[in-house]
Each structure stands twice: as structure tokens, then as C-alpha cells.
Amino acid sequence: MTSAQDKSQDADQDRIQRRVNKILETRLESDKDTLDALNGLSSFFGENTLKNRRNLRSQIEHRSVGINENFLKAFREVKLSLDAVCDDLDTMATSVQTMKTDLETSKALTKDLIEQTNTMQQERERLEVHQQIAQAFLARFQLSVPEHQLLYGTAKDAPIVPEFFKVLDRVQSIHAECRLLMQCGYQTAALDIMEEMTLHQEGALERLYRWTQNHCRNLENNEIGPLVVEAMSRLQDRPVLFKYVIDEYAIARRAVLVRLFIEALTEGGPGGNPRPIELHAHDPKRYIGDMFAWLHQSIPNEKENLAMLFKKCDKHDISEQMQKALCYIVDGVCHPLKVRVETILSSEKDTIILFTISNLLRFYQQIMKQVVLGGSLEQCLIDLQKSSEQIYLNALASQVRSVLQRPAGSTLALEPPQRDLVPPASVARLLNMLKEILSVATMVDGRQADITKIVSCVIDPLLQSVQESAAHLPTIDMGVYLLNCLYHMQSTLAVYEYMDERVERLQAQSDAQLDTLTSEQASSLVANLNLGPIYTILQSNQTKIETNLLKIFMSKMDAFLELPDVLLLPQIQLIMSSSHRATVQRRAFNVIVAIYKQIYDRVHDPANGFQPDQMLQKTPEQVSHILLSP
Template sequence: MSTCCQDMTSRLKAAKEQTQDLIVKTTKLQAENQRLEVKAQVANAFLSKFQLTSEEMSTLRGTREGPVTESFFKALGRVKQIHNDVKILLRTNQQTAGLEIMEQMALLQETSYERLYRWAQSECRTLTQESCDISPVLTQAMEALQDRPVLYKYTLDEFGTARRNAVVRGFIDALTRGGPGGTPRPIEMYSHDPLRYVGDMLAWLHQATASEKEHLETLLKLVTMQGVEENIQEVLGHITEGVCRPLKVRIEQVIVSEPGAVLLYKISNLLKFYHHTNSGIVGNNANTLLTTIEEMHVLSKKMFFNNLSLHASKLMDKIELPPPDLGPTAALNQTLTLLREVLASHDSSVVPLDARQADFVQVLSCALDPLLQMCTVSASNLGTADMATYMVNCLYMMKTTLALFEFTDKRLEMLQFQIEAHLDTLVNEQASYVLTRAGLSYMYNCIQQHKPEQGPLVNIPSMDGASLKAAMVQFDSYLASPDSLLMLQLNYLLSATLKEHIFKQSTELVCRAYSELYAAVMNPANEYKEPGAILHRSPQQVKTLLS
């Protein structure tokens, strides 16, 4: 047994000596295996961070004309991320790998952007229908292309060209064919009605412009670069530029056909309104559509004022004489009717307030000044009372016409001053008429011109007591019936209020004249005997009787 044990111990010792080397080798291999596994994990992590998957590569490289989907933008975003992350490698000792990956990603980016641009360009070319549906993928494409400003700009231009063609075709169809199934009817069918014709064209363009702006805003809603609003305005200008020529030709035809001052003025206001409204959509930058509308507005306004000036020159060429009833002439009534229609259309226009006020001043100046001149020339050969009555009637008609409208305060004030001046003349004429018919005119004039050094009044011819008593008989008959001594001209006045005013003021003048006569007769220096018997009514009594 001792021998067996010793033999087994020797064998174990020999086996242990033999396997020791194997164990060392195994331990070394295990350590190496762990190191390689860590390296593999690092390599996999490196590849997953700095390389694309095969699916991503195939998505980006897809066929040249193949569709672009959501996965394309995810893959493109991954390329951009790798391109940015690889910059970290350039700061380490892995610069070679970093440069290679960066170059690879840059090349892949350019290829992807080129493919995206081709696809977006192709998509834009199909957007030539009147109703335009911007897909979310195209919106994403514009967001991605903003990193390549040149490609972004070219794509926008392509979109603008496609939409321009669609708008021009839509406008021509609206003019000549009308809507689907003939509703609404073709705009050209209303060419006999200038205001509706121009209004329908401008309304269609306003709606189309607003729609095109919405399309552009949808297309660029994800774009974050600066100047998006300017891009929209620029492309919108290009889109609407195509309709400017057909629009201009048609509006020019309407304006040049001279539809009349009122219609020209309404068209001018309509153009001004749509210029103001469209500028809110396309902005105030240089825009061909706005320029065209403004040119047409200026032309229609010029034609309107030419029309008014022509009308005014005709008034002065052949001036009508005042009618027997001293009322306004037919030419004056016709011109005031024209002015009323112009001002009514001006009042109801939707043009901004400041622009309307500026127009108003010019319209009034162009229409009223020749009218006033015509009335003055027409009345130049009339007598004083006739002239004053005729002028009051004409001015009164002008004033009542203007009083209905805004912005006329200054003109109304000027007309009122002129009316008052002529009313003063009529008041004096009426007072003179009464004094003459009542027998007091000569005596009142004598008192006015008499000076103390000339001696007492009683010594002046026809100023004696008997003459005064005889005059008082006539004056008493006037006091009994004041209305009987009215100038014929006062019955021709159009305004009963003015007639009443003249009667009242002239009566006051008569009372004043009687007061002066009474004071002179009662004055002892004038040597009238029993003055109370000559003038048996006091000024206050006369005033009471006439009031």
C-alpha cells in the first residue's frame, strides 16, 4: 500500500507539473477573450454611432426618381448627426478615421440633397391644378433643403412657376368659361357693366392671391431660416405677375371707353380699395400686381378729373341766362346731380379715410369752382336785387347738396359767407323798397345828409310838416299791412327760411329809419310846430306793429 500511495503521489505530481502550463495558457486566453469582447463592443458602438445601417443607406440612395418618404428624412437627419458628431474624433488620436467618416458623410449628404431636390422639383411641377394640395412630405423637403440655400431657392422658383401657370390659366378660364358647370358665369359676360366687370376680376384675383399665400405658408411652415416672409412675398409676386397683362388690357379698355364721370370715380375707388387690400396680403414691397392696380387707379382717376374738367369747360363755353323765376339753371342742376352721385359713391366707398378726404378736396375744387364762376358770369347783367336773388338760390342749392356729405365743412362755410353777403344786399333792397313805397325814402335821405349848419330841417323843400303828414298816411297803410310791400324777387327765393330772415332784417332797418326820422322831427332845433301831431306814433309803437 505504501508503494501504491507513493506511486500515485509521484504520478499526481508529474500530472500537476504537466497541467500547470496549460492552466497558465488557459488563463491568458480567457483574459485575451475578454479584451477582444470589449473591443468588439467598442467597435459595434463606434459603428452604430458613426455608420449608417444598410436600410438607411438603401433609403438614402434609393432610385433617382423613386418616392421620398418619412424614413428618408430620418436617415438624412442621421447623416447630419454623424457629420456633427464625427468632429469629436478629430480632437482625439482617431483623426484619420474621423476624416474618412466626415468625407463619407459629406458625400452621402450631397447625394441625398441632390436626390431630394430632384424629387421636390418633380413634385412642384405637378402642382398646376387650380386647387393645390401641398403634401406633408414636400413641406418636410423644404425644411431639409433650407440647409442648401441654392437648391431651396431653385425649388421655390419651380413651385412659383407651376403656380403662376395655374393662376393664369384659372384667370383666363374665369374670364371666358366660368366656374365648373358654368357657375359662376364667365366674367366676360358682364363686360357691358363696367363696375361689375372690373370688380369681379379684382375680386377673383384677390381670392387667388390669398389662396396662393396660404399654399406658400403651408409649403414653408417648417422652414426656420431668416427671410421666409420675404421669400413668400417674392414668390407671390412672381405667381401673380402672370395675370397682370390680361388684367391691365381689360381695365384699360373699360376706362378708355369713357363710361362717364360717376362710373370712372367708382372704378377708381374700387381699384384703390383692392390695392389697399392686396397690399395687406403681398406686402408693400415691389409687386407687379400692386403696380398694375395702382397704374389703373391713376389712369381712372385722371380720366375722371378730365371728364369733370371737360364738363366744367362746357359750362363756361355756353353760359345760360338766369330763368325768369331767378332759380338755378338747367346746367347748374345737371352739374349738382352729377356731383351728388359722385359724392354718394365716394361716401359709400371702402377706401381708407385719409385717402377719401384727399380725393374729396380735389373733387369739390374741380366741380364747385367752375359752377360758382358760371353763376357769377350768368348773373352779371341782372339788376342788384335780381342778381342777389339768383345768386342766393344757386348758392343755396350747392349748399343743400354738399350738406349731405362728410368732409364738406370748409366748403359749406365758404358758401354760407357768400349767401350772407347776398342776403345783406336783399335786406337793404327790401328796406329801400318799403321806405320808397311808404313815402319815407326822400325824407330819410334828407335826414342822413343834413348838417346843423344848413339850418333847421323844416326849411328844406318837401320836409315841411304838411309833407311829413302826407307821407305818414302812406306809412300808416304800410303798417296796417306790412306783407303788401314785398319785393317780387323775394317770392322767387327757394328757401322760406331765408325769405323770413330778409323780411325780419329789412323790417328792423325800416324801424331804425323811422326812429331817426322821429328823433329829427322831435328835435327843437329843426323847428317843427306840434311835432306830436305830425308823427303820432312813437318808434316803439311802430316796432310793435311790425313785429
């Protein structure tokens, strides 16, 4: 028993000891609750006296009672507030129950209305979907008000703007998409829309046509803008409207081109530079050249402007229309051009100037043909070129006739040949004139035909006159005279191209005169060498030749071999060409050599009984060497 008490006391002491240790180990500065309690105690505990320590417990209890009374008072107010809230909640619950009852009653009464409202709400949603679809359909297949205004214009003369073509493209796109709409089963709507778009398209193209036509009508400086180019590409699908616009443009540009041409002729360029073309009317070549140079510069510009106008059009379909339009534009200058050129041609008398003008016309005819094919201008240039060619040939023929006419007569003949048998001055004048013309002709296109005509116009009457003037001369004089004239002509023409045939014909006539002169010279040599009787014997095949005839021949032959030129006809020395003189001499000497060979063979024939050592000591080869060696 005592042991148990001891253990209990030990345990209490241990517990007390632990508490005391715990209190001693406790650090008051870190114990917040203890600090708060001490702070509260300091508020009402004054001096540390015995009385105060004895009354401390009662004071703490009184303070606790006061605190509890305050808490009770505050809680009573809370309870009263909660009671009021509970009363309000009860009232609200009653009201809610009343409202619930009323709602259930109303719900029962408005069930049909709610169902109808739900149905209408669903219908509204469905209609909204349909409205969106319809709006999307209209936006896809109908024009908006701004687009409609762009297409038809807000005013009568409203200009075309770039957005117009976008709207027109949209109209065409809607028209094309209607085909897909028809394939989807909406044939009626598609057909109605297609019809409407067709009307829009026709109205828009009609407005575009009027605007383009008016724009082309007022073109002064060829200011072809991108809108006009685009308009022409759209109007190409309407051939009639397209043609009307082209005609209007061609009419306007024709008038402008004619006016500019007249201004260039009479007024010149801006400020007088360049000067008016007609100031050079006194110089036919420059005058006509300046007119054609102006046309050569202006007409390609018109072609380029037409190409710009049709830039976006299908070139394969409009090439003919483009060419016709260009022809019509440039045909306006035909009349003023033709009048001035014909005036120059009719007043000019100089053959070379007329020939130069004809070549100038031919040159520009070829140049213009590369730009403008067909039309009045091409025919006008052809007619002017033919007329100028005929005029210069007539002028040349007239000039040839005036040179070849005798001063006192009117027949075509040269002055009589002089004693030296050289060509007269008239021949030299005509050939010099021919040289001047041919020097110009060799520098132009188509010169072969020109050279042939010019040479025929001069040489043919000249040959006729030369032959007529030589007709009264003795044979040998006539031969020398004609040969000299032919040589002069032949040497003049030989240096020019395309003259081979004419030179050959002159050479043939020269050869004929050479044959005549050779015959006359050979006959003279035969007579002077007393070969006539001997040649007659040889020709008659007689074997006997008289010795006296042979001696006379040998005497004259020896003298002839010493000085062969002594027996040449004096007219032969008058031949102008040394080669012709040599030819006549050589051919005549060949005749003498041939006769001498026959005589030599007859004499050296033993059957004839001649003594060869006493006569004809020179062999035919020696005679030929003496006479024919250079």
C-alpha cells in the first residue's frame, strides 16, 4: 500500500516537476497568448499588493461576467434580427408558393401558346437561314445598287470609269454561272437571271458604244487611253457597233490628217519650225521629197495608233478592218498630194529632174506599200509614178528630137558629116545627156526597166538620124562615119549594167561596117598591086599567068612590103577606134596574103613552067609575117 502511495507521489512530483520545468523553459516573449493575457491584466491590475492579489480572482470573474453579459446582449440583437429574417423568409416562401401555384395555373393555361411560340421560333430560325441563303444568292446573281449605277451611269453623259468594266465582267460572269444553276435544277430562275443579265449587258455595251464613239469623234492628238483600248476589246463581240466605232475613228483621223498635211504645206510646224513645205515649191525634188517624207512619218504613226486602239482585240479577226481603216484615213491626202505633184510634173521641163521625180515616186510607192496595202493612196501613187514616167520619157524624146532636128527644117536628121567623118556634136550632146540620166538611173530600184526605156528613147532615134545623115555619103565614107558613131555609142553604153543586149546589137552593126570597110580596103589593095588580072586568072582556074603581069605585081608587091601603110585608104585613118583600124587593116592584108599564096603555089608548080628562083622569092609565110606581125 505504502509502495503504491509512494509511486503516486513520485508521479505527481514528476508531473509537477515537468510543469515547473516547462514553465521555466517557456520564453514569454515568444508566447503570444501569455503576452496578451498579461497586457489585459495590466489594464485593471494596479499595484502588486496583498489586497489586490486577493481581489484578483474576483475581479477577473467580474470582468468575465461583464464580457458574457455584453456578448449575451449582442447575441440577443442577432437573434432578433434572425427572427425577423425568418419571418421574412416565411413570408417569401408563402409568396413563392403562391407564385408557383399561379405559375402552374398559367402554364396549364398557356401551354398551347408556348408550343406555338416555340414553333414560330423554329420557323424564324429557318427563315433566317433562308434569308441568308437568299441574300447570298442575290449577292451572287444580282447587281447591287452601286454596281447598277456604275453600269448605267448616274447622269446622261456620265463618263466611263475603270470600275465599269469590272461590273461588266461581273454581268458576264453571272450569265456564265447561270448555266451551272440550270444544271442544279433551277432552270426557271437561271433563265430569268440570264435574260436580265443579257439586258444589262446590252444596255452597258450600248452606253459603252456611245461613249467610245464620242471619244473617237473628238480625238485630236490621238490620245488613245487605256479605257478606249479596253472598250474596243469589249465591243469586238458586237461586230456592228465595233464597225461603227472604227468608221467614226477613221473619219475623225482622216480629217485631222488632211488638216495637218495642209498646215505642214502652208504653215509649217509650231512656231514656223519646220518651215512650210510650199516654200520649197521652186525646187521640185525637195518639194515632192518633203511632202512624201511628211507622209512617210505621219502614216506609220496612224498605223501605230490603230494598233494601239486594237491592242486588246483579237488580231486575226480585225486585220482586214484595221487595214481598211488605215486606207480610209490616209486616202484623204490623195487629192492635195496629187494636185501638187501633177502641177510640178506639168510645169517642169528638165528631163533629169523629171526622171529623179519619177524615181522618187517609185521609191515612196514601195515604202508606202509596206505600210498601207490597197486603198486610193496606193493607186494614186501608182498613177502618179506611171504619169511621171510617161512625162519624163516624152520630155526626153522631145529633147532628143530638138537636138536631132536641123536648124532650118523639121525632119529628124543630123547635120551633115564633116570631112573627118567623126560623129557630129549632136551625137556627143545626146550621149552626154544619156550619161547624166543613166548615172541617176543606176542608183534607184527598178533601174533595169528604166535604163532600157531611156536608152531606147535616145539610141533608137539617134541611130536612125545617123543612118539618114550618112545615106548620101560614098560607101567607104559612110562605113567609117557609121563605125565611128557606133563606136561612140557602144563605148558610152558599155560601162552600164543591163546593156549587154544593146551593146551586142551595136557590135553587130559595127561588124557589118567593118566587113564593108575590109572589102573596100581589100579591093583598093588589089587594084593598086595590079592583082586584078591575076586574080581573075586564078578565079577562072587558068594555069598560064603572063610573066609581065607577074613582074608588075612583084615590083609593086616589094614596094608595098616596104611601106604597107602607103596603100591604105585615107578614110581608114579616120576610124576613131585603133582596134577597128587594126581589124580592117589585118583583114585586108589577109586577103592579099591569101591571093599571094595562091600565086606562089601556081608559080612554084613545075607543071606551069615558071622559074621560081627568078620571081616571088618571099614565101607566103614571110609575107604574112611582114604584113600581119604587130
